[in-house]
Amino acid sequence: MTTTPVVSVQGVSKRFGSVAAVDDVSFDLRRNGIYGLLGRNGAGKTTLMQLLTGQQFATGGTIRVLGADPVENSQVLRQVSFVKESQRYPDTFKVRHVLLAGRLLFPEWDEAFARSLVADFQLPVGRLVKKLSRGMLSALGVTVGLASRAPLTFFDEPYLGLDAVSRQLFYDRLLADYAEHPRTVVLSTHLIDEVGDLIEHVLLIERGRIVLDEAADALRGQVVTVTGPAPAVDRLTVNTDELHREQLGPLTRATVRGAVPAGAAREAGVQLEPVSLQQLVVRITARKAAS
Numbered sequence: 001m002t003t004t005p006v007v008s009v010q011g012v013s014k015r016f017g018s019v020a021a022v023d024d025v026s027f028d029l030r031r032n033g034i035y036g037l038l039g040r041n042g043a044g045k046t047t048l049m050q051l052l053t054g055q056q057f058a059t060g061g062t063i064r065v066l067g068a069d070p071v072e073n074s075q076v077l078r079q080v081s082f083v084k085e086s087q088r089y090p091d092t093f094k095v096r097h098v099l100l101a102g103r104l105l106f107p108e109w110d111e112a113f114a115r116s117l118v119a120d121f122q123l124p125v126g127r128l129v130k131k132l133s134r135g136m137l138s139a140l141g142v143t144v145g146l147a148s149r150a151p152l153t154f155f156d157e158p159y160l161g162l163d164a165v166s167r168q169l170f171y172d173r174l175l176a177d178y179a180e181h182p183r184t185v186v187l188s189t190h191l192i193d194e195v196g197d198l199i200e201h202v203l204l205i206e207r208g209r210i211v212l213d214e215a216a217d218a219l220r221g222q223v224v225t226v227t228g229p230a231p232a233v234d235r236l237t238v239n240t241d242e243l244h245r246e247q248l249g250p251l252t253r254a255t256v257r258g259a260v261p262a263g264a265a266r267e268a269g270v271q272l273e274p275v276s277l278q279q280l281v282v283r284i285t286a287r288k289a290a291s
């Protein structure tokens with residue numbers, strides 16, 4: 001059975017003058033999944049999320065969110081939570097006003113969950129938002145994003161201000177809550193190894209184009225480094241897609257995508273090692289940049 005995707009993007013572009021921030025991209029986001037929107041600085045992650053949340057107009061193409069155009073569509077936008085680090089709040093707002101706004105705006109808001117997150121992150125509910133530290137502001141965004149339980153939730157690197165302990169808390173709470181209340185979550189980040197275990201699906205954007213759109217598990221198993229004498233490495237990797245090659249003294253190390261026979265590698269004294277999601281993204285991005 002196929003279910004309608006939560007987001008469907010067809011041939012979408014967004015230009016700012018001569019800059020193509022998003023360049024003819026097409027992809028779907030399915031119902032219930034944790035997506036990693038990965039890419040280097042300036043790749044187009046924020047612009048893409050702004051397009052999906054109706055905060056920017058596409059220069060071309062079609063965007064459907066929950067089956068409709070998101071622009072000025074309150075029916076759709078009530079189902080969408082977009083947490084970004086640069087979030088602005090009215091000057092007079094205290095933390096508790098932001099939480100109240102969340103409760104009023106989001107139909108699925110869970111007040112008890114919000115309170116437990118406020119306690120976890122030790123947020124001062126009576127303090128003016130403009131007096132919060134950067135980390136506290138991030139924690140407030142994360143709290144709203146999680147407690148909103150929106151069917152489509154975007155986190156645009158809101159955790160950059162969080163310290164390592166708070167970031168781990170965010171990842172733990174997200175996973176636990178997602179298990180009980182599945183929804184579609186998009187995490188944009190360049191802290192790829194940190195979110196590597198959370199992500200079910202990878203969308204890699206590079207200079208406005210989607211260059212990878214794959215299940216994370218499939219990717220993890222597909223890419224290996226093969227280290228040994230050059231002739232043996234060549235022989236074992238003949239049917240693979242080579243992403244990178246380097247010479248380490250007498251040894252060659254190739255990063256390849258595809259099946260490398262483990263038994264034959266052992267016999268040839270060639271070492272196989274799995275590649276982390278972070279390394280994989282770096283290799284693919286570097287190759288795209290070179291081509």
Ligand SMILES: Nc1ncnc2c1ncn2[C@@H]1O[C@H](COP(=O)(O)OP(=O)(O)OP(=O)(O)O)[C@@H](O)[C@H]1O
Pocket residue numbers: 016019020021039040041042043044045046047048
């Ligand atoms: N309002 C704007 N006016 C002009 N150019 C813009 C505007 N917004 C984004 N851009 C440009 O579009 C490109 C993509 O920017 P975007 O913020 O989407 O990237 P990003 O992947 O989110 O980057 P980062 O990880 O650094 O936040 C960049 O070249 C940026 O300078």
